[in-house]
Amino acid sequence: MITLSCNQNQRANKPGRKTITQPPNIHARPAVADTGNNLRQFAYIKNVQQQQNGQWMCTADYITFYMGDKAVQVAKKRGGAAVDTGANGKLTYFVYNDYYIVNDNKKLRKLPVSSAVVIKLVDFKSNPIGMRNGSLNELMGMKSRDAYPFILSISKGVITSITQQYVP
Structure with a gap:
């Protein structure tokens, strides 16, 4: 069992502290079966x-991949939430940078990629941060590629799109 929450020493839900959240033009899409x-x-x-x-x-x-309140709920249930004690002694639970990743099953799946695959990568150089088109060769050459979550769109067992999920 592996659970991850980004930690850059910035806490959510605490007044006066900087919170990193999703840029408004990049949103996590739920991973659900259609x-x-x-x-x-x-x-x-x-x-x-x-x-x-x-x-x-x-x-x-x-x-x-969980975000927002659901990320806090899951992290708290799994013992991965951070906690802060307010001046009144009330405990406030949170996750760093508003996301939480659960990876309980390490099973690797080998999937064919469509020749017409659409690849979208986070463009950290744009202001504001946005998405840009990418290629399989670029994806293959990415350093620390396996440290970033991606959203795979799979149709009939074939990957039709690959979208990098923004994480701070």
Whole structure:
């Protein structure tokens, strides 16, 4: 069992402290099963490689990504929430940077990638931070790629889009 919450020594829900949250133009989309054979799933991408036949394959580790109040609820239940004691002695629970990741199942899934895959990466250089188009070669060459959550859109077992999830 692995749970993660970003910690940059900045606490949410405490007056006077800087809180890092999602930029207004970048939102986490829930990873839920759609009807039919479609799925949207948060995952860490462990590997992206091109096979000898030209087919791209992605090795993914599925995760659950929580934000906001739900992140605090899950983290508190799992013992991963931070806590602050107010002047009145009341405990306030929070997660750093407003997100919490759960990775209980380390099963790796090897999925084919569509030749028409759409890749969106966080553009940390833009102001405000936004999204930009990316490529499989760029994704393959990303340093610490497996430390970022991605949203995989999967149709009939084939990845049709890969979107990097913004985390502070």
